[in-house]
Amino acid sequence: MQRVHLLLSFVILALASSFASASDPDPVQDFCVAINDIKTGLFVNGKFCKDPKLANAGDFFFSGLDKPGNTSNPVGSKVTPVAVTEIPGLNTLGISLARIDFAPYGLNPPHTHPRATEILVVVEGTLEVGFVSSNQDNNRLFTKILNKGDVFVFPVGMIHFQLNKAHYNALAFAGLSSQNPGVITIANAVFGSNPRINPDVLTKAFQVGKDVIDYLEKQFWYDNN
Incomplete structure (x- = not known):
């Protein structure tokens, strides 16, 4: 036995x-x-x-990450990806890169990467960054103020953001653990879906009146990626 x-x-x-x-x-x-x-x-x-x-x-080359992205948009940021679309040789290698430019007080809005963990390094400026854990972990906010040379990690699938805290430009680079990490910007997905989500779903989910949902769905949700 x-x-x-x-x-x-x-x-x-x-x-x-x-x-x-x-x-x-x-x-x-x-x-x-x-x-x-x-x-x-x-x-x-x-x-x-x-x-x-x-x-x-x-097939393994990309040029242009020295050029600032155009941040003259409603959110004041621009993401320049270097993934498999930009470098075909990245296919099957499980890695990619992005440059993120911030205007003064610019925001990279709350979003997720469904297929990648992200590691971010600040090259210029000061950023407030953070991610929110899952319901299982009571949606805890992990946040930090980053200065030049600081590094922060956003676990795969977690909602996260970056905000320029200063009156001058900021610049960061991000490495991602996927050749095609994908991005879901929360506000765009919820209030700018095509076709629109039934307002009854959103009024109940957000516990607000239909007039608030109507207003939010009529906004132009800018995609900075």
């Missing part, structure tokens, strides 16, 4: 170890440069890949 219990313990431990280590598989080739040609490409991880023999240095 003792041997049976011991054997079961090993089986359970093996299964637990298997589940705990489950993740995306490692690449089985050097690279998989994304293309749009479905006739000559091989579909891998959401993109078609060109013949590796036809890959070149340009």
Whole structure:
């Protein structure tokens, strides 16, 4: 009986170890440069890949992150992504980058990245940043004031934001753990969906009158990405 219990313990431990280590598989080739040609490409991880023999240095290159983004918009910020769309060679590599420019008191509104953790470094200026944990954790706010050279991490899927606290411009760079992290800006998604969400849903969810919801749905929700 003792041997049976011991054997079961090993089986359970093996299964637990298997589940705990489950993740995306490692690449089985050097690279998989994304293309749009479905006739000559091989579909891998959401993109078609060109013949590796036809890959070149340009597939792994992007130029322009030295140029400030246009922050003359209602939220006062501009995100310049460098993901698989900008660098086809990022396909299957699970990483991307973004430049975020802020006008004085500009905001990168509350949003989520459904497929990526984000690590942000402030290059110029002062930012107030934060993320909110899930309902399971009582929606706790984790917030910090960041100065030049400071770094902050936003866990995958958490709603987060960045606000320029000063009367001068700010600049940050973000690394993301996905070739295509995606972005869901909360206000845009809730009040600017296409077609519109039934106002009865929103009045009950936000516990406000229909006139408030009507007003919010009529606003222009700017996309800074």
